Amino acid sequence: MFVVCITLLLVCVITVVDYFHTPKKNAKGQFVIERGTYGSGKEKVQLRAEVGKKHHDMSLEVEGQNYSEKEIPGIMEEATRKLEKLVLGKNKSFDEVRKDLRLLSEIPNTGVEVRWEMDRYDLIDPSGKILQGQIPEKGEVIQLKAILTAGQKEMEHIFYANLFPPKLSSEEAQKKKIEDQAKAMEAKDKTSPYVVLPEYVDGKKLTWRYPQDSRAAGVLLLGTFLAGFLVFWEEYEKKKQETYRKEELLKEYPQIVSQITLFVKAGMPVRMAWFKIAETYEKEKKVPQSAYEEMVYTMNEIKHGISESESYERFGQRCGLISYRRLGTLLSGNIKKGAKGIAELLKKETMEAFEERKNRAKKMGEEAGTKLLGPMFMMLLVVLTIIVVPAFLSIQI
DSSP: OHHHHHHHHHHHHHHHHHHHOOOEEOTTSOEEOOOOSTTOOEEEEEEEEEETTEEEEEEEEEEOOOOOTTHHHHHHHHHHHHHHHHHHTTOSBTTBBOSOOOOOSEETTTTEEEEEEESOTTTBOTTSOBOTTSSOTTOEEEEEEEEEEETTEEEEEEEEEEEOOOOOOHHHHHHHHHHHHHHHHHHHOTTSSSOOOOOEETTEEOOOOOOOOHHHHHHHHHHHHHHHHHHHHHHHHHHHHHHHHHHHHHHHHHHHHHHHHHHHHTTOOHHHHHHHHHHHHHHHOSSOOHHHHHHHHHHHHHHTTOOHHHHHHHHHHHHOSHHHHHHHHHHHHHHHHOSTTHHHHHHHHHHHHHHHHHHHHHHHHHHHHHHTHHHHHHHHHHHHHHHHHHHHHHOOO
């Protein structure tokens, strides 16, 4: 109830704010709409014009703020200074460029757009990425022309960058030497059925082998994972079956005790009552029921010579629940001590069994109600999202 009240209050507040929200006013009391920052482009604003009791809804495109003619030269100079630092990227100066340049299309926080032209597209691409393998060790100077645009004003700024191949670590340099030697050996005699590989690099002997196939490790890892998953799944299914069997046994117990009590009170011996219930189940069985299957098993044990008292006790042990063990002990004790008072004991056991069943049903109902809280909160969250998000998006601040 508390959550519902808070939700309604929040919805009401948002609705009132959205309904009475109006554009700002300037010092003269005129309604105004704030433009975006320089170079932010056009933005659509939803408005409602009220004339007396009538109103007209419309959409107005508001362009970002532009520079005045007096401001543009200063903005261009500032943009050029920023551009010189930004273009370098991770390089320290244009005298030695070994890493990619940043050829921006717009200078941040200025609204100034940039186009690029260069004289060597074979050494660097339009995004500033250096094309490795094309640059000589001694370096190569290229010209970059930046065309800056602010409003209707354009200005050109030229950069000269001295491109060099990237510096290699000792391992990378050694790898490159080996690759160069291998390529040279491969191109040496293409009529031969074999390619002779280099034997030495930097005076050190080379040993060649094929890389280890990672598929074997992948298969081993996948197989281990699947084996572990199957073990887990088997345990999960086993526990699931045990839980289901336990629930089924608990559900069937009151009915079994009630049937035995009914037959015993009618004057039938416990053995005959047991056989009667088990045989009836076998004739009418459509779906196996755990407790009745155990009763049939016990009946067959008695028929094959196992003592009646021991069979009842083993029945309780196989079922594994306290109630069934209690019933097995009760029936076994009846055989050992005589049939006196067995009907009353079974009647009492029946009443307790149905009372436990009623309590269990009540508990399951409470658990089901608790489980429904999760979906209810999810639905509440969805409703809040549907209401709140469009309300906030429609507010023009």
